[in-house]
Amino acid sequence: MSSPTRLSQAVQALRANDFETTIAITQEIISEDPKHPEAHAVQFSGLFKAKRFEQARQIGGLAAELNPKSVFVLNNQACLQLEAKQPASASGLLKSLIEQYGERAPWLYNLALAQRMVGNYDYSIATFRRTLDFQPDHDHAAFQLADCLSVVGLKEEAIRAYDYLRLLRSKHAPSHSTFIHLAAVNQNLTPIGLQHEMALWAERFIPKGERYPTKELNNSDKLTFGFLIGALPSNWLENIVAPLINQLSNGNDRAIVYWHDEKVRNDVFDDTVEIVYSPKLTDADFARKCRGDEVDIMVDICGMRRGSRQRALGLQLAHKQIGWLAHEGLYATSRVTPIEHNFETPSLFVDDRKLDSVHALPSKVLAGVGGQYGLSHRVIKTWATILRELPDWRLHLDSTSSLVNRSLKQRFQVLGIQSDRLIFNNKIGATKGTIVLDNFVENDPVSACNAIARGGILVARRGALFPAQRTVSLLAQLGREDWLCKSTAGYIDRALSLADGAPSESVTDEEIRQSGVRDLSIFSEKFRAACLNS
């Protein structure tokens, strides 16, 4: 039988969904003529429709090469390559499609995904945007765009992108909670605005009427703590959260960590800590798990970050529910109380056991802290203003992501600060007398504390929302409230006067010791007492 005849039989079988016949016939043709384009195309189609994806992918490369104009082969092979994490190959196929047939939303989206996988964020951001130009309600593209913008540190744009996403995913709680978190930590919400957001989130997403009954604590000497951890900055996890949890679990109490982020960090916890990997649990299942574990005090260290379980917390997971450190200042559910309200005096703890030794910053270098995940425009604007007034000074930034560093350089450049005045080097840091500029929009208590401990003089100001008030607590604890400035203009003036030689005393080792900011046992006692009193 001639090839054309067999080929048409194969095509007929394909149309009749008889994929095995299709595959068999085309295999015969290919064995006689290994570069038969149509046979490869039809076989690929057969394998694909039979859901034999890996086999389809194996022959898909050659099928695409032999059939460069086949939309079916190119598109589906590209999808298979993406699934198989072969983004470069997928990109080539998709670009070929677009060049031949023009831009279409699904191709653009997949191309953007592929480029993201190879780390080409500029291209992927532009291509996700282009996808949305064609299909404004493409929610996956909207999510990817928002996530990419967040990863590269373009905070204001990421917030707007998440805001757009929640229009498309109006019933999807995480889309709303991510927006609220980002907006709050970047001071994009007023206090009343945050209240309204939380109230609305609660109204929409927290089931009404369903509550587990609370019970009295059986034994306050031996408590079961649950710690709900979401997408937390790694330095907070290593230097604040894990030491406390370990301390409690090595004492009389039981500590269970409910891990809600992607990769579990077993390395930071002692063996006495129980770890439950729970992202896949529904809120109801998670609630049942916590109740089953008989948690006395649930400590939420997530707020509205990725991994948020505020809906579950609204069901009442434990006798007492506390929010600590990572929240936005408010909870959507009234069943969680931020513990910061219950400390009698400002209480922060930052471990120094993992404090890396660094070389001292050279003179005439300001140390900007709290920029690991990027900086908001307000901070960049303010720091740029200071640098413009100090033309022979430079700025050290503690961001370690190359993507974030690049966007920071671009953004400072727009404000007239060239990249040679910026230093990105995590082997050097503040020393005695270094002027340390606090990220006054989204405080990082670990970086701020460590810079102060190394002798730095912090320039700080209080923000309207909790994420911009952590440094206030830190300075109060260290007895350095005079380092707080009342306004942005005051912040700039103080930095300039310090640069001009105005006197200011570093915090001594003794003062640090007396403040308790490094004393884990005192902090854990205070923490425990505050939890019991809440």
Place this chain on the structure above:
Amino acid sequence: MNKKKIERLLAVGKFDEALQQLAAIEQSAWRDMRQLKCLRQMGRRQDALGLANQLYSHHRSGQFPYPTNTSQRNNQLRYIAQMFAEFGRSEHACDILKALCEKKPNVAALHKEYAYALTCDNQLDEAEAQLNMALNIQPDNANCQAQLARILCRSGRVNAGYNSYSKAASLEPKNPNYIQRLLYWSNFSERTTQQANYQLTRLWASIAHPQDRANSNRWRAANPARRLNIALASSNFRDHPTSYLVLPLLRAIDRSKFNVTVYSDTRKRDAVSDTIRELSDTWHDTSQFSDQKLARLITEQQIDALFDLHGHSAGNRLNLFAKHLAPLQISWLGYPSTTGMKSIGYRLTDRISDPVGVNDEFFTERLIRLPNGFLCYEPPADAPAIEPSDNQGIIRFGSFNGLSKISSETLDCWAAAMIAVPNSTLCLKRKELSSENARKGLIAELADRGIAQDRLILKSERQATTEHLAEYNHIDISFDTSPYNGTTTTLQSLWMGVPVVSLVGHTHASRVSATILERINLGGMATNSVVDFAQRVKELSELEETRQQLRSTLRRRLADSALMNKSQFAREFELAINRLWREWCEQRTNERQQRVEESA
């Protein structure tokens, strides 16, 4: 005639018939309410108010001509209050609703209605407080969120207002109105990129007009040489910035080549409305027309080019443009960004406001750049004379732009300039400054930037145009806003001899002042950064002679420039429209030929 039948008549809009039927039945709370609704829907304002007053007097005296229960009385009172608020008796509306809220403090709807009445009464702070109360009770009320957003935006807190509109839109994602408000206000925020605005606009278009297509009007006879029928549609044909930019065209356009029709949705007509009417070949008061009725009229009148002067601003008729009633549909003035509608094929602009190749991809319209600018201005006839400056050594800065245009970026510029010129004050004048919240917000923002309150002069009085313009005699340098520049404010300032310093951005809205300043050879006043802005202001502050010279010559300069050369503008306008018309005719001819060839 039973109640159900009357309700059906009301539902289909047969108010006349419903009124007749209602008159025949026995008086009752139900009947009175229906009569009130009819009169209101029919726009019979005096009759409606008369009836409302009559009913209100029953409530005040406590004596009703028919039995009622509490619920009926309260509902009636609420409706009366709504009418009072709408028809200019907002004080009475506030009294009614205040009492109702005190009786039932946990009803969110009452607080919302009270807020509406307070807004009509210009008590914005109290309205804001009532809306916050309503949202505490009912956080998922989209309408409340939107009402609050409106107050926040207009009182200068655009980012907070944007957030409220965003909540409203997320609560009703299929309601295009909230998304439209969101995209409109996105133009005022420096956090909005051109691309983000475009994306949001396209989302709105996909929801509001999913069938919207380009070039779907093909049925008009393609005669490139005939006199064209052009029409302008707006609700702002009155003492309003749009009118001052349209009048020059109406005065100078060649009537032998163009027939000009005006569709006026203006509700409050004044002398300017009358002038525009006189200058139109055909004028229609369409303020009471539904979209369908206006669409029929436009179709009957065979309009060739229909101009949208609103974009997404309040009072727009974009729904009409989606019907593609005219072969050429053109966006002009009124709105700084794309409409997002493919059925609006063109937008008039110029090379400075929209440099070639920079932002074209963010417009669904094709940008038609007029050679000497897309603006032509006619100042008010009763503009006062310019008085010599008498600043007594203090440099007086000023801005009379809307508070919603005062963004964080704007405040950075202004603060930097005031720090650079320590012997200066800043005067802001806007009716929204009667809001204590607005004033406090501005004072706090400027204080945060190092500007003490005693350097600020905040005025909120509403004035007639002549008095308003006379205020410029107390200003030495005007500060522009960014990213949404002033247009008429910039022109008025220049007409009154006061130079304007502006920060130029990347969007159309942030480049309009640059196009104005360039046309009077003051392009140097359009700066590129906060530092430059402050530097320019400082230089101008130090050059007393230059300022005096500008004060005495700016009016002449403006009058002699392209900005007021209505003949030149009209010719360029006509050329552009004619060219678009010829293109359209050519496309139709080519299509016809193609069809003939295919059928052969």
